[in-house]
Amino acid sequence: MGTSPPPATADWAVIGAGLTGLAAARRLAELHPDQTVLLLDARPVGWGSSGRNAGFVIDLPHKFDLDGGEPERMNRVVRLNTAAISDLDRLVAEHSIDCNWSKAGKLQAAIGETGMAAMKNFSRILDSINQPYKMLDRQAVADISGTRHYQGAIFTPGCILMNPARLVRGLAHSLPGNVVLLDGCPVLRHQRRGDGFELSIRRQGIPITIQVGGIIAGTSAYTPELGWMRRRIVPVATFASITRPLSDAHFRSFGGKLDWGLTPADIGGTTIRMTQDRRLFMRNQYDYVGTYAASDATLDRVRTSHRIALARRWPQLADIPFESTWGGVTALARNRVSYFGEMAPRVWSSNTDNGVGVARGTISGRLLAEMASGIESDLLDDMQAVSAMPVQNPPRPFVGIGVKARLRYEAWRSRKEI
Ligand SMILES: Cc1cc2nc3c(=O)[nH]c(=O)nc-3n(C[C@H](O)[C@H](O)[C@H](O)COP(=O)(O)OP(=O)(O)OC[C@H]3O[C@@H](n4cnc5c(N)ncnc54)[C@H](O)[C@@H]3O)c2cc1C
Incomplete structure (x- = not known):
């Protein structure tokens, strides 16, 4: 991917080839078939959070959207996610x-x-919109998941499950012909030049301006x-582990079904999936990452936490090795808004999609391209109505100290949901 020579000029530059950037580049190219859209990413496509998330394309209000939202606002969120x-x-x-x-x-x-209270709140919101x-009771959840660990669950039918790395690469491979994708090309600087910009990028170690x-x-x-x-923006990492595919014997002892996904009613809990190819996936833990990277010690701690979460649910599978444990960075706002x-x-x-950006990033990218092209729509109105400016954070290191303390408190409060 990204083997084309860089052009000297382009009508548009989209920086970042995650779900937001991919959707923006596609829509710009559709709207301006005679123009060139340059799509740049510092890393290979699929290496960012868009390619390494839990694979839930969520239709309903989620996480911070659930706090004190009016039905009209929730309906706008649902329309955007559904689009x-x-x-x-x-x-x-x-x-x-x-x-x-x-x-x-x-x-x-x-x-x-804590989880039951959050679940009841969620059901009230679903009723209101x-x-x-x-509603599923303990046995009904166990019939799907193979574990009686949960008191209950709410099943909603509109969410999609997918393999994020394959989705992102597939989207990148199928871009319109007037998109020039250059990955492995960080944008280092931008300067105003006339009505546009001069971008300084690096390609295979060589500095280039466009x-x-x-x-x-x-x-x-x-x-x-x-x-x-x-x-x-507060950069916060969250972490995931995935097992190798379960053998026939392990799958029988697991006792649940294939291809389901579960998110915790309380946000501090554990997200779980059983994939179509019999792998168990676990996601939990948050960490402030001022430098966008987590240490090996953090990854060891996370792996242990995922192992404990797996063993609590399926003690008979406690020794199944994780094939991989990884983290990805998401953008949070202290006042929990999206910009x-x-x-x-x-x-x-x-x-600042607050860590649920698969649907939000996809629709934002498309609507940013339309807004930049002067196109108005009801969906754009919806997006503007549910967006706001993130508040300013204290300078470093104070923001890190504050956010870490908050995350530790949230983890403690949700400890029984992990
Ligand atoms: C473990 C994990 C599980 C998650 N699970 C879910 C889930 O199930 N559902 C959900 O909705 N969300 C989930 N999320 C969050 C979701 O992945 C993100 O919200 C979403 O991917 C954001 O997409 P994006 O395109 O806006 O940003 P990103 O995917 O972060 O893409 C930004 C891109 O910009 C590039 N870039 C940055 N700076 C430069 C530069 N200077 N030059 C060139 N390129 C640059 C980066 O390399 C990166 O590829 C999860 C996140 C993680 C980490």
Whole structure:
């Protein structure tokens, strides 16, 4: 991927080839078939959080959207997420993207009192916006998941499960012909030149400059490195582990079904999947990562936490090795809002998706391209109505100390849900 020679000029530059950048580049190219769209990523496509997440394309309000939201706001969130799902659904079918795309729905499950309270709150919200769901008791959850660890769950049918790395690579391979994708090319600097910008990038160690007309930044947590949204984004990593495929004997002793996904009703809990190829996937733990990287010690601690979570649910599988444990960086706002808009003249961006950006990033990318092209729509109104400016954070190291303390408190509060 990214073998084309870099052009000297381009009408548009999209920085970041995650789900936001991919959707933005595709839409710009569709809207301006005679123009060149340059899509740049510092790393190979699929290496960012978009390619290494848990693979839930979530339709319903999630995490911070659940706190004190009015039904009108929730309905806007549902419309945006549903539009993202239908865009991806169409692209997966049109380009035969082999990413285990599955209309499996999702369980939102609770273990203890904190989780049960969060689950009840979720059911009230679903009632208020007339979304269908089914309450499952302990046995019904066990019939699917093979564990009686959960008191209950809410099943909602609209969530998609997929393999994120394959989806992202498939989207990158099927971009329109007027998109020039250069991955492994960090953008180092940008300077205003006339009506546009001069971008300084590095390609195979060689510095290059490119003149571009407008910029869409799909750079998520890294945006402040380019001088935008300084001190407004909190980079937080979350972590996942995946087992090797279970053998026939292990799968029988597991006792559940294939191809389901479960998110914790309480956000501090553990996300779990059983994949189509019989792998168990676990995600939990958050850590402030001021330098966008987690230490080996953190990864060891996380692996242990995932092992404990697995053993609590399926003691008979406690020794199944994890094939991989990894982290990815997401962008949080202290006031829990997501940003969308023109953050500087001719620079558009969406940001701080608060760790649930598969649907949000996809629809944001498309709408940023439309906004930059002067196209108005009801969906754009929805997006603007549910977006806001993240508050400024204290300078380093104070922001790190504060966020780490908050994350530790949240982890303690949710300890029974892990
Ligand atoms: C373990 C894990 C599990 C998750 N599970 C889910 C889930 O199930 N569902 C869900 O909705 N969300 C989930 N998320 C969050 C989700 O992955 C992110 O919200 C989403 O991927 C954000 O997409 P994005 O395109 O905005 O940003 P990113 O995927 O972070 O992409 C930003 C890209 O910009 C590039 N970049 C940055 N700076 C530069 C530069 N200067 N020059 C060039 N390129 C640059 C980066 O290399 C990167 O590829 C999870 C995250 C993690 C880590």
